[in-house]
Amino acid sequence: MNEHFRIPRTVPRKSATFDDASIAEIRRAAATGIYDIRGAGAKRRVPNFDDLLFLGASISRYPLEGYREKCGTEVVLGTRFAKKPIELKIPVTIAGMSFGSLSGPAKEALGRGASAVGTSTTTGDGGMTPEERGHSDILVYQYLPSRYGMNPDDLRKADAIEVVIGQGAKPGGGGMLLGQKISPRVAQMRTLPEGIDQRSACRHPDWTGPDDLEIKIEELREITDWQKPIYVKVGASRPYYDTALAVKSGADVVVVDGMQGGTAATQEVFIEHVGIPTLAAIRQSVRALQELGQHRKVQLIVSGGIRSGADVAKALALGADAVAIGTAALIAIGDNDPALEAEYQKLGTTAGAYDDWHEGRDPAGITTQEPELMQRLDPVRAGQQLANYLSVLTMETQIIARACGKSHIHNLEPEDLVALTVESAAMAGVPLAGTDWIPGVEGR
Amino acid sequence: MQSSLAVAPNRAESTLDSERVFDLRTSTVRELNQKLHSLSEDTNEKFWRVENPRGRHAIAVGLDLPISVTINGHVGYYCAGMNKRADVTVQGNAGVGVAENIVSGRVHVRGDVSQSAGATGIGGNLIIDGNASARCGISMKGVNILVKGSVGHMSAFMAQAGTLTVLGDAGEALGDSIYEARLYVRGSVASLGADCMEKEMRDEHKAQLFKELESAGIAGEVDVSSFRRYGSARQLYHFHIDNISSY
Known part of the structure; x- marks a missing residue:
């Protein structure tokens, strides 16, 4: 035999099933005996707005002049029953995020940025802070199962009330804030002992089901003398039925949050495996509204993975009245900034992947209650960054709307869109x- | 709809002010609440009587004045919800969530109440002469609840602060996942929920309980020594895998 002959060897081949992430998780679970907790939304690839394209104008449809012809962006929310509907200048709102999960300066930055461009912010599972109310021209007050910090004075100070049934990252799950972030102030606001692991209830304490919800909404309206718009927020799971039941229960606005929507802290398995993508939820909700004759009368806000004006325009074209952003807003004010790479490395991660928001060690000073970290975030500068970003989202939405010949962003329609995948x-x-x-539509 | 607002003079219990009467047979709950919300801080219309509630929901919710409201009959869900400063009496039974999220003042139900009485209440007093159904005091955050009868299952679930005093018995899983609320029960407890344990009844607790009985007007009639105290074992404040069987 030729002494130079060698038997060819196969290259090392990693399993598509047991990939690096899966193996690492098995090893982590085996070492600790506890599931993984993290922040943010689903990271897996799911069908999303990138899979859609606008057709633009052609012979049958003519465009509007980009810099000369008006394309309206205002949105009015709460026209069904509320005496004082909310008027937003842009179709992008800031989603609910709690003081506790976020630092005080981060909440202030969100308020400053949103107010600068005429849109709203939203409280979270921890009550309303005076700073947040003070820096938010339009503030939506969340009514959650935990009722942390809930009181009638803040209810009346709010511009709208959002009854939270669930969120996209964890439909069926309650809030979670681990001990590292239960500072004295957070503990006081939530009537909890300092430093404990807070695991909120997942169901409301005094109602279950749509018939009860109708009575609960009636009570909230009575307490606030029918002034405030009342939203009902659901995690996207059965959006057709949930939207119909929210309308039946008397909601002014329905908020549907897809699985890409973020959370402050939830089990990884929950985030990645419960709920449906934002893209899959919108038409179902719109169909429920249309069948009930309530489309554009009960407004629809969609959230979960909105990044660009293209995403906003696609959500609106599918029938939403507005969108909400959470994760993107945090990135705009400095979350996962590559300039902090050295510090992310110390935490065992990298800029763009940092999601251990529950640990309270955020080097950007956003998802923390540590004073020395919080003070890194300049709320004025961060607020300006958010305002810039919201303006870009709005302008990008207008660019697409004008290209489709629309004088208002709400004139975008499904007929302006095609899809790249079945x-x-x-x-x-x-x-x-x-x-x-159109797969699933008879006769097409 | 015609308002039935009328002055009922010469009532013995209204010696300082005339009592105002609101009849829900001819008026709406909206009109009632709007009227009670629109009273000024220095109003002399301090005594109100509501007739024919007929189980309607959200009666006398969101009050924020030191006024007295007596409801003659049964009420539906959320009566006196988010009450602040007012003294509300129900001369009948109450539905789900009576005095939910009460902030201050006093709510007194002469009959029985349904589920979630005093849910998430952050202050004030809720007194129930009859029995309370399941989840009485769920997620309570400082309210003091006194039930002269018995309470149903899962009462004081996730109770954070305040007191729940029960002269009768407590159902299954009392105080499940309780935080720092104090539970005083005179009768039997069917079972304790996760992380709830019996605790020693020291003098400070007897004094607190006496005060609760006093506020319900029964301090001399009931012996504080006949109660047992329950509270948090504080074993589940931090999630630990060794406690997984508790969940």
């Missing part, structure tokens, strides 16, 4: 690009 075509109810085929 899955997204079915979920969004628009044709596969280059065809007139």
Whole structure:
């Protein structure tokens, strides 16, 4: 045999099933005996707005002049029953995030940024702080199962009330704030002992089901003399039925949060495996509204993974009245900034991947209650960054709307869209690009 | 709809002010609440009587004045919800969530109450002459609740602060996942929930209980020594895998 002959060897081949992340998680679980907790929303790839394209104008539809012709962006929320509906200048709002999960300066920055461009912010599972109320021209007050900090004075100070049934990151799960972040002030606001692991209830303490919810909404309206719009927020799971039941229960506004929507702290398995993508939820909610004759009368806010004006425009074209952003707003004010890479490395992660928001060691000073970390965030500068970002989202939405010949962003429609994949075509109810085929629609 | 607002003079219990009467047979709950919310801080209309509540929901919610409201009959859900400073008496039974999220003042139900009485209440007093159903005092955050009868299952679930005093018995899983609320029960307890344990009844607790009985007007009639105290074992304040069987 030729002494130079060698038997060819196979290259090391990693399993697609047991990939690096799966193996690392098995090893971590085996070492600790406890599930993984993290912040943010689903990180897996799911059908999303990138799978849709706008058609733009053509011979049959003419565009509007980009710098000369008006394209309205205002949104009015709460026109069904509330005596004082909310008027937003842009179709992008800030989603609910608690003081506790976020630092005081971060909440202030959100308020400053949103107010600068005429939109709203939202409290979270920890009550309303005076700073937040003071820096938010329009503030939505969340009514959650825990009722931490809930009181009638703050209810009346709010511009709207959002009854939270669930959120996209964890439909069916309650809030979670671990001991590292239960500072004296957070503990006092929530009537909890300092430093404990707070695991909130997942169901409201005094109602269950849509018939009770109707009575609960009636009570909130009576307490606030029917002044405030009342939103009902659900995590996207059964959006057709949940939207219909929210309307039946008397909601002014329905908020549907897809699985890409963020959380401060939840089990990884919950985030990645419960709930449906934002793209899959919108048409179902809109169909419920249309069948009840309530589309555009009960407004629909969609959230979960909104990043760009293209995402905003696509959500609106599918029938939403507005969108809400959470994770993107945090990034805008400095979360996961590559300039902090050295500090992320010390935490065993990298900029762009940092999601241990529950540990309270955020080097950007956003998801923390540590005074020395919090003071790193300049709320004025961060607020300006958020205002800039919200302006860009709005302008990008207008660019697309004008290209489709729309004088108002709400004139965008499903007929302006096509899909790149069969899955997204079915979920969004628009044709596969280059065809007139909408999967699941009879006769197409 | 015609308002039935009328002055009922010469009532013995209204010696300083005339009592105002609101009849829900001819007026709406909206009109009642709007009227009670619109009273000024120095109003002399301090005594109100509501007739024919007929189980309607959200009666006398969101009050924020030191006024007295007596409701003659049964009420539905959330009567006296988020009450502040007012003294509300129900001469009948109450539905789900009576005095939910009460802030201050006093709510007194002469009959029985349904589920979630005093839920999430942050202050004030809730007194129930009859029995309370399941989840009495759920997520309570400082309210003092006194039930002269018995309470149903899961009462004081996740109770954070305040007191729940029960002269009768308590159902299954009392005080499940309780934080720092104090529970005083005179009768039997069907079972304790996760992380709830019996605790020693020291003098400070007897004094607190006496005060609760006093505020319900029964301090001389009931012996504080006949009660047992329950509270948090504080074993589940930090999640630990060794406690997984508790969940």
